[in-house]
Amino acid sequence: MDIQRFNHRKNDHISRNTVPDNFSESTLEDDAMKIYTRSIFADQQAELQGTLSECLPIETKIEEPFLKISMKDWKAHGDGLLEVCFKKGEDVIALCTCRRFEQYGLLCKHIYFVFKMFKVKEIPNKYVMRRWTKDVVPNDLNNTFDITVDGDDAHKKAKEVAYEIMQTGEYLIGNLIKDFDHLLIVRDRMREMKEMVDELRITKPIDPKFDRYSRLIGYEKPNTDDPPTVLKGEGTAADKVANKEGRKRRAIQLEKDPNLVDEEDEEVETGDEEEFEESDEAEDSDFECEDE
Known part of the structure; x- marks a missing residue:
């Protein structure tokens, strides 16, 4: 469990605080870089690169209100012939016969090719699955923080602030890890804040380990003050x-x-x-x- 938590925090830190290389220098790749986690961005970056060397348009047909673009994918199985059904406007619609988005929730190179063809600069929100984004973690803070405030809106904002504090700490560490002098300054400031919190006595005592586990699995601690039960015929x-x-x-x-x-x-x-x-x-x- 500790290894899994460490890897999660490490990958989350890399996704939020580092910038990958933009090979195609397209607005679609910049948008994917801002939205997706690092591993998912690598997948989408490979699809965007595939639009340059693996997709060849063959025919475009107009069937109002859609356009049907037939293309050849040099790396697809079989004959590699695919078709993208596309509608441009405020509500962009794009469907591909490879059905990659329906299976994995990620756009394919064929739809990205059509987006480039018709100058779609950003990935439509309807084609961004929340589970692949960087911001999926803040909404799961209910299992991490027990914040007592009045109202659901204040509760949500308090959790956003708590998560921002965590991310700020990781950002400082990531950028100052090679600058020991400034890292010591940050450490000393954080110690001063901790001492201030201790003086105000607003820190919450840590629950015993048994109580934390019992709440996690929904188990109630038995009452040890009750006399022991003896089965009939066994005796004490x-x-x-x-x-x-x-x-x-x-x-x-x-x-x-x-x-x-x-x-x-x-x-x-x-x-x-x-x-x-x-x-x-x-x-x-x-x-x-x-x-x-």
């Missing part, structure tokens, strides 16, 4: 120890006086004799049946 541990000691004393007495027989032994012996007599009667009845 003290009873078991007493019975064991009694059996030891009885064995020692039998060793000293073999003729000593207590009530329990008599009951066992009489029970065995009764069973033996019943078995003899059953054998006699069998013999009688054979004689007849």
